[in-house]
Amino acid sequence: MSSGDCQQSEALAKPTLSEEQASVLVESVFGFRVSKIHPLPSYDDQNFHVHILRTKDTTDGPTEYVFKISSTEASKNPDLIEVQNHIMMFLKAAGFPIASVCRTKGDHTTSLVSIDSGSEIKSHLVRLLTYLPGRPIAEIPIHPxxxxxxxxxxxxxxxxxxKFQHPKLSSLHQENFIWNLKNVPLLEKYLHALGQNRNREIVEQVIKRFKEEVMTKLSHFRECINHGDLNDHNILIESSKSASGDAVYQVSGILDFGDMSYGYYVFEAAITIMYMMIESKFPIQAGGHVLAGFESVIPLTAAERGALFLLVCSRFCQSLVIAAYSCQLHPENKDYLMMTAKTGWKHLQQMFDMGQEAVEEIWFETAKSYESGVTM
Incomplete structure (x- = not known):
């Protein structure tokens, strides 16, 4: 196992607190008494849904929270987590449906705690966020x-x-961060997890084309800060009834800012398209509707549009390869790790079989139809 593999393995070694340990920390670090607690699914951190007891000091505040325990590897970079917290607070102040970050008893947004894992004592950063209502997009029918x-x-x-500023903003420049779309070539370390099959052949072709067609053109893309993980479980939806009695869905929450990094506008568009394809009955067409919405705010340049197909394929590869590799390390977390893989390989193969030109024609024509008011 290479040093990179070791680092990835350590990063994916999730904290393993018991519900009792988590409850004790919520009280000792944040001053809330827990009435009910249960674990939430997560990738490499550990999360708990926490209900607190009302007190004379919390009569008007929320009673439901998410207690987050960062992995050992993530906890080594407190500046990055601090920036993530401040981005959440900034976006919430700007009107986005973001969880509130709770202060510790010492008036900080995080706390580094020592936790006995049974065999050794490890240090983990812990946070407490307000619990957001709604159902993940993965649980509802998705319409244009x-x-x-x-x-x-x-x-x-x-x-x-x-417009966001912070003295530690440079921490978002993560050169070897596996989930930054710029780092698709790093997947070569983990291809062994796929075995020898067509899926691996497709991934190898995507990586080769990425090096030739994307890495050489990054200077033509516009830089920005990316959320980087607007997937079908990180966007919460609430429904209401329209005048005609039909269900109308609106976003009620945006979760998980742990994959934030410096990237490009077209990266965010590609990542969002890929994850919305996962849950759509018509995955290729779905990309055009997402693109139309994105371009209503930030129209992509010709160079960015030209890279979109390969970037969407690349995000599929990132998600599918790392999930396969992580399952070898942590088979007990297989159900969560393989959610994207259930349909992801099928969608990636379909895109490859159709080819870039055919897929782009559907995406761009669908996006164009919004300009004329006749949606495809």
């Missing part, structure tokens, strides 16, 4: 108007973050 709104949301996030 919602896809369009998700595209607008992704662009508005990046556009708003143009």
């Amino acid at each position: 108007p919602l896809l369009y709104e998700i595209g607008r949301l992704a662009a508005n996030l990046d556009r708003t973050l143009e």
Whole structure:
């Protein structure tokens, strides 16, 4: 195992607190008494849904929170987590449906705690966020108007973050961060997890084309801060009834800012398209509706549009390869790790079989139809 593999393995070694340990920390660090607690699914951190007891000091505040315990590796970079917290507070102040970051008893946004894992004592950063209502997009039928709104949301996030400032903002420059779309070539370390099959052949072709067609053109893309993970489980939706009695869905929450980094507008568009394809009955067409929403806020340049197909394929590869590799390390977390893979390989193969020109024609014509008011 290479040093990079070791680092990835350590990063994916999730904290393993018991519910009792988590409850004790919520009280000792944040001053809340826990009435009910249960674990939430997560990738490499550990999360708990926490209900607190009302007291004379919390009569008007929320009673539901998410207690987050960062992995050992992530906890070594407190500046990055601090910036993530301040970005959340900045976006919430700007009107986005973001969780509030709770202060510790010492008036900080995080706390570094020592936790006995049974075999050794490890240090972990812990945070407490307010719990957001709603259901993840993965649990509801996705229709074009919602896809369009998700595209607008992704662009508005990046556009708003143009104004964000923080003395530790440079921590978002993560050169070897596996989830930054710029780092697709790093996937070569993990291809062994796929075995020898067509899926691996497709990934190898994507990496080769990425090096030739994207890495050489990065200077033509516009830089920005990316959320980087607007997936079908990180966007919450609430429904209401329209005048005609139909269900109308609106975004009620944006979760998980742990993959934020410096990237490009077209990266955010590609990542959002890829994840919205996962849950759509018509995955190729879905990309056009997301693109239309994104471009209603930030129109892509010709160079950015020309890279979009390969970038969407690249994000599929990142998600699918790392999930396969992570399952080898942590088979007990297989159900969560392989959510994207259930349909992801099928979508990636379909895109490859259709070819860039055919897929782009559907995306760009669908996006264009919004300009004329006749949505495809």
